[in-house]
Amino acid sequence: MEKHDAILSLVYFASCTSAFRLTSMSAPKVADLRDIMELDCHFDMGQEELYAVKWYKDDQEFFRYMPRGQQETRLFPVPGVKLDTRSVDCNKNRCKIGLTDLKKMHSGGAYRCEISSEAPAFRLASETHNVTVAGK
Ligand SMILES: *[C@@H]1O[C@H](CO)[C@@H](O)[C@H](O)[C@H]1NC(C)=O
Secondary structure (H helix, E strand, O other): OOHHHHHHHHHHHHHHHOOOEEEEEEOOOEEEOOOOEEEEEEEEOOOOOEEEEEEEEOOEEEEEEOOOOOOOEEEOOEOOEOEOHHHOEEOOOEEEEEEOOOOOOOOOEEEEEEEEEOOOOOOEEEEEEEEEEEOO
């Protein structure tokens, strides 16, 4: 390879790998007790493969999506968090979930979407939103 080509391919490589990012996460500031709380996470993996999307409430993982795992989705018990399975819509660009049976005292908190890429890069990105639960 000539020097010129080597430089070009380096630039190309750098611009591709830098595309990995969490583009947006959305969550309500205030969730109504009677509603399904929708949490949505959008990401751009660039040239990398998605390894997992993990959802946390106050640093406790409650849902995991691993498109190439043995089990595509996994649930973990966290107080105040009940997944509405019909609301789940996850793929390689997006992971939307819904929570139901909200509890005023236990469902509010810091919700985080975290994405990670496959080996060898193992890149990580996340975004957190605080949600307050209101209503009666
Ligand atoms: C969420 O709330 C905590 C304290 O309750 C605060 O430290 C943090 O900055 C808030 N995060 C966001 C994203 O608003």
